[in-house]
Amino acid sequence: MPVHNVNVLKPKEKIYLDYNATTPTDSKVVRVMLPYFTVHFGNASSDHSFGWQADDAVETARGQVGRLVNCRTTELTFTSGATEAANLALFGFCKRNRSKGNHIISCKTEHKAVLDTLKALEADGFEVTYLNVDSQGNIDLETLEDSIQASTILVCLMLANNETGLIHPVKSIVEFTHSKGVPVMSDITQAVGKLSVDLQDLGIDMAIFSSHKLYGPKGVGALYLNKNNVISIDKYVFGGNHEKGIRPGTLNVPGIVGFGEACSIAQDCMEANHQHYKGLQHQLEEGLSTIEGTSINCQYENRLPNTTNVSFKGVDGTKLLRYLNSLAVSRGSACTSNQVNPSHVLKAMGVDDATALASLRISTGRNTSSDDIEKAVFEIKKAVNQLKTINV
Incomplete structure (x- = not known):
């Protein structure tokens, strides 16, 4: 009997993790x-x-x-x-x-x-x-x-x-x-x-x-x-x-x-949503922190409970989103005229251009589940490790 990995996304399955960009209308x-x-x-x-x-x-x-x-x-x-x-x-x-x-x-x-x-x-x-x-x-x-x-x-x-x-x-x-x-x-x-x-x-x-x-x-x-x-x-x-x-x-x-x-x-539903977001944020950041060279921006500051901004050292940021085509996440930067620019927010915080380009904003919402986060962490780990291998 085949063993199914719960982390693996089904074909054509997409996970939306860009709720700071917009939300579905209730x-x-x-x-x-x-x-x-x-x-x-x-x-x-x-x-x-x-x-x-x-x-x-x-x-x-x-x-x-x-x-x-x-x-x-x-x-x-x-x-x-x-x-x-x-x-x-x-x-x-x-x-x-x-x-x-x-x-x-x-x-x-x-x-x-x-x-x-x-x-x-x-x-x-x-x-x-x-x-x-x-x-x-x-x-x-x-x-x-x-x-x-x-x-x-x-x-x-x-x-x-x-x-x-x-x-x-x-x-x-x-x-x-x-x-x-x-x-x-x-x-x-x-x-x-x-x-x-x-x-x-x-x-x-x-x-x-x-x-x-x-x-x-x-x-x-x-x-x-x-x-x-x-x-x-x-x-x-x-x-x-x-x-x-x-x-x-x-x-x-x-x-x-x-x-x-x-x-x-x-x-x-403010209080219930807040607790939901905090739980997902903890799960997400705990999972991502196991990736070598990862840093969570503003991790110990007073933050929105649904928002995580993560940087990956030594990763080609221009390719990262392409490797994550099953996840709707944001680079946190402006992309205009096919030209990718590092986030002005991260640059103002002193993050170098290469690392800023290899950064993701992940924002959860009411519909996000713990299973979504587990699958997202799996996909991000896989993408980052592949890009590190390519860059070696």
């Missing part, structure tokens, strides 16, 4: 959305029963999103995603406050959506200080203090890094920068739905996040503006007074409804 979310495509299809700005029904659904969703992150509904503006929210927040706030100064402080490990927007602001005459990080991705708070100038109008730092999972001490940073009279914007995209995020407690002035990272639909996100701190931004997108004029255009009612439902589900 079936409950899809069910709630469907009527708003076909039956309750009204424009939320229309002044009749179809429009009123759509507007009621939008406001219900706004409440569901607000409850997850503990903020008022009046503080939330729906957008097409976190990238648009970053543009609206950074351009709108900086241009509104240009008379007060033109200096912004951020970090080298921010998401490209923020970094690229900051570059556009630099081209418009703003000055940006990009803080360095240590080998674990942490910023130095004394360096942050030294970087604040009389012309500093904003500090922009993410809550949780999308590649390593590192969690910045945003509450402490906010308390310090506020003592200097400087507001804080934070990309909280990767944290929402995985951690308990309390915007009132954190004291953040502006925040951005997205639906599709927490089992909601793509194409919808949110911008948070703290009313307690009287944060306001210039409007630079025009075409109507939707969303108080901050983000004009017909609202994506089905997407917003789905976003709200996804937030409600995330709130209900």
Whole structure:
């Protein structure tokens, strides 16, 4: 009788381990959305029963999103995603406050959506200080203090890094920068739905996040503006007074409804999911650590429970993903025009180019099982050992 190795993937079997990139839309979310495509299809700005029904659904969703992150509904503006929210927040706030100064402080490990927007602001005459990080991705708070100038109008730092999972001490940073009279914007995209995020407690002035990272639909996100701190931004997108004029255009009612439902589900299963992710993370890292030359980035730091970033010394990183075609994992780098570049996050942490290219971001989700992790570890070990043999 043949012996079957439980580690071996069946032909054409794929394992998805890239939940930080996107998540499948929860079936409950899809069910709630469907009527708003076909039956309750009204424009939320229309002044009749179809429009009123759509507007009621939008406001219900706004409440569901607000409850997850503990903020008022009046503080939330729906957008097409976190990238648009970053543009609206950074351009709108900086241009509104240009008379007060033109200096912004951020970090080298921010998401490209923020970094690229900051570059556009630099081209418009703003000055940006990009803080360095240590080998674990942490910023130095004394360096942050030294970087604040009389012309500093904003500090922009993410809550949780999308590649390593590192969690910045945003509450402490906010308390310090506020003592200097400087507001804080934070990309909280990767944290929402995985951690308990309390915007009132954190004291953040502006925040951005997205639906599709927490089992909601793509194409919808949110911008948070703290009313307690009287944060306001210039409007630079025009075409109507939707969303108080901050983000004009017909609202994506089905997407917003789905976003709200996804937030409600995330709130209900937060603790159970956290324990599930931690167990998988421990299993994964214990298995990968048996591979010679392996290092887990930020392993002993405060991290997201579902995220592991692992580097393999002496491995040809340009071939690694091809050897792992049964696994959906991320290199944690930008691949454009057939040119592979090492992760800007790992490079900022001092990882050399070759090792950064031979690094993987593995992010688990609600559907990930212990069996998935066991098979993934087997496949990664096999690939790394094959590439080491080839390189000898």
